[in-house]
Amino acid sequence: MDISAFVLFWAxxxxxxILLTNFLGMCSFLSVSREVESSAGLGIAVIFVLTxxxxxxxxxxxxxxxxxxxxxxxxxxxxxxxxxxxxxLELVVERYAPALYYSLGIFLxxxxxxxxxxxxxxxxxxxxxNFLQSIAFGAGSGIGWLLAxxxxxxxxxxxxxxxxPAGLQGAGISLIITxxxxxxxxxxxxxxxxx
Amino acid sequence: MLLTILKDIGILTAISALxxxxxxxxxxxxSNYGECKVQINGKRDVTVKGGSSLLNSLADKQIFIPSAxxxxxxxxxxxxxxxxxGGPLLPTERPLLSKSEMATNVRLACQxxxxxxxxIQIPDAIFNIRKYxxxxxxxxxxxxxxxxxxxxLQEGETIDFLAGQYVQINTKPYGKVRQSVSRAYxxxxxxxxxxxxxxxxxxxxxxxxxxxxxxxLKVGDEVExxxxxxxxxxxxxxxxxxxxxxxSGKAPIKSMLEHMKVTGCERKMTYFFGARTLKDxxxxxxxxxxxxxxxxxxxxxxxxxxxxxxxxxxKTGFVMPYFKDAVRDPLKTEAYLCGxxxxxxxxxxxxxxxxxxxxxxxxxxxx
Numbered sequence: 146m147d148i149s150a151f152v153l154f155w156a157x158x159x160x161x162x163i164l165l166t167n168f169l170g171m172c173s174f175l176s177v178s179r180e181v182e183s184s185a186g187l188g189i190a191v192i193f194v195l196t197x198x199x200x201x202x203x204x205x206x207x208x209x210x211x212x213x214x215x216x217x218x219x220x221x222x223x224x225x226x227x228x229x230x231x232x233x234l235e236l237v238v239e240r241y242a243p244a245l246y247y248s249l250g251i252f253l254x255x256x257x258x259x260x261x262x263x264x265x266x267x268x269x270x271x272x273x274x275n276f277l278q279s280i281a282f283g284a285g286s287g288i289g290w291l292l293a294x295x296x297x298x299x300x301x302x303x304x305x306x307x308x309x310p311a312g313l314q315g316a317g318i319s320l321i322i323t324x325x326x327x328x329x330x331x332x333x334x335x336x337x338x339x340x
Numbered sequence: 341m342l343l344t345i346l347k348d349i350g351i352l353t354a355i356s357a358l359x360x361x362x363x364x365x366x367x368x369x370x371s372n373y374g375e376c377k378v379q380i381n382g383k384r385d386v387t388v389k390g391g392s393s394l395l396n397s398l399a400d401k402q403i404f405i406p407s408a409x410x411x412x413x414x415x416x417x418x419x420x421x422x423x424x425x426g427g428p429l430l431p432t433e434r435p436l437l438s439k440s441e442m443a444t445n446v447r448l449a450c451q452x453x454x455x456x457x458x459x460i461q462i463p464d465a466i467f468n469i470r471k472y473x474x475x476x477x478x479x480x481x482x483x484x485x486x487x488x489x490x491x492x493l494q495e496g497e498t499i500d501f502l503a504g505q506y507v508q509i510n511t512k513p514y515g516k517v518r519q520s521v522s523r524a525y526x527x528x529x530x531x532x533x534x535x536x537x538x539x540x541x542x543x544x545x546x547x548x549x550x551x552x553x554x555x556x557l558k559v560g561d562e563v564e565x566x567x568x569x570x571x572x573x574x575x576x577x578x579x580x581x582x583x584x585x586x587x588s589g590k591a592p593i594k595s596m597l598e599h600m601k602v603t604g605c606e607r608k609m610t611y612f613f614g615a616r617t618l619k620d621x622x623x624x625x626x627x628x629x630x631x632x633x634x635x636x637x638x639x640x641x642x643x644x645x646x647x648x649x650x651x652x653x654x655k656t657g658f659v660m661p662y663f664k665d666a667v668r669d670p671l672k673t674e675a676y677l678c679g680x681x682x683x684x685x686x687x688x689x690x691x692x693x694x695x696x697x698x699x700x701x702x703x704x705x706x707x
Binding site: 215226229232239240244 | 352356370371455
């Protein structure tokens with residue numbers, strides 16, 4: 146695919162936001178967005194993991210799976226790579242940033258099953274990105290995810306003082322807000338199209 | 341075809357194995373904190389392997405900090421002062437620490453990980469805490485839901501405890517309960533019997549440990565016990581004493597009274613025992629016998645909800661209204677309470693209203 150990594154980076158944040166356009170990574174998006182602080186922590190962890198696993202999985206795909214002709218195993222292999230990387234990251238964070246480790250708590254291991262991460266790895270294969278494009282797409286998607294969760298956390302903080310109909314409280318109203326945010330992001334879509 | 345399948349499986353396995361090995365190496369390297377020195381009370385040093393919690397590291401060295409929940413960070417019993425090297429206060433500790441505790445570096449030993457040399461302050465009495473292998477020598481039914489269980493130490497072993505202290509018993513898996521839990525019970529026998537001790541256990545519906553004791557434990561069974569713990573013991577003054585207990589809260593006070601039977605006691609003592617109905621009362625004869633031994637001791641059982649067919653002409657209702665008559669001089673009165681948190685709160689409030697100083701109210705809560 147002939148598109149500059151720079152454009153891809155910005156496109157992944159705005160026009161093809163992994164969360165608001167593809168609706169990937171919803172579970173942690175909905176459950177962690179209660180507080181701006183923890184959303185920011187998780188968002189930063191997601192950026193880091195996304196960028197790194199996009200690069201790693203590109204390498205694994207092109208230098209292991211393709212030569213051996215086992216591309217059909219990409220689902221399993223990508224998940225294993227992501228899981229191992231998150232484990233490693235957990236060890237590093239625990240050792241060198243214990244405060245962050247405890248504030249992320251259970252969410253750090255939960256990144257393993259964040260579908261945004263897995264989705265990005267699959268997209269970069271389907272869309273045939275090169276290594277640089279993959280890294281840019283991964284980083285952009287991560288930042289886009291952070292942006293989306295920060296916005297939702299901010300809105301939910303304001304929403305605490307508002308009266309929400311009983312049936313819509315919690316996940317219901319969050320999904321409606323996410324939908325409206327997604328509508329707003331459609332406004333960007335005319336700028337560039339990557340999918 | 342078969343070869344392809346085998347090859348693919350082989351590659352997949354190789355990738356997983358490679359990543360697994362990488363993780364193991366990383367873990368060895370990253371989680372290896374080497375040998376760490378734990379300095380206790382500025383005088384005693386123990387060297388432990390870094391990486392595990394302070395509670396477990398010390399337990400490996402036969403130093404047992406009390407812990408009622410087994411290190412899950414929910415009971416707060418393992419508080420200790422960490423003077424150096426404890427790392428930042430963790431969110432898991434905050435709910436169980438008061439402001440003044442946070443300011444003086446009090447931490448939960450089960451949450452603090454030993455990652456570097458560390459200096460801590462613990463009461464000297466903790467050094468007296470040991471792990472004992474015991475066997476059950478007697479089980480008696482006191483009421484329909486309260487049993488007295490006697491634990492005999494191994495030949496030649498002795499336990500030194502103060503009347504009123506408690507031990508923790510470690511249950512074994514039984515029935516559907518797969519894990520072993522550790523629960524605290526006050527010793528009800530006198531400290532003079534050093535080769536055995538008795539606990540009073542009331543059956544709590546759905547309670548893991550109490551169900552085990554009531555339905556599975558038999559005479560002759562071996563049980564692991566650690567102790568003694570706690571600062572609930574009689575202060576050596578000449579102030580009047582008010583004891584208040586409910587249910588199995590009778591245990592530590594029984595121990596105190598039996599101990600005083602040996603040492604003698606001239607203090608004025610009133611013992612209020614709260615129960616629901618007549619069939620919840622137990623050891624009444626024994627308590628009455630103390631009234632003969634100590635000239636100034638009075639046992640006052642109070643029934644909160646006497647059953648219609650209970651033959652009862654003693655005190656009824658809550659215990660609190662009866663304190664008035666027992667308190668001669670509130671400033672020269674000590675109170676020793678043992679029971680549920682609700683009972684202790686209510687009793688403490690009522691005693692304070694009568695003028696008993698808060699620091700003279702000692703309690704052991706079942707919380």
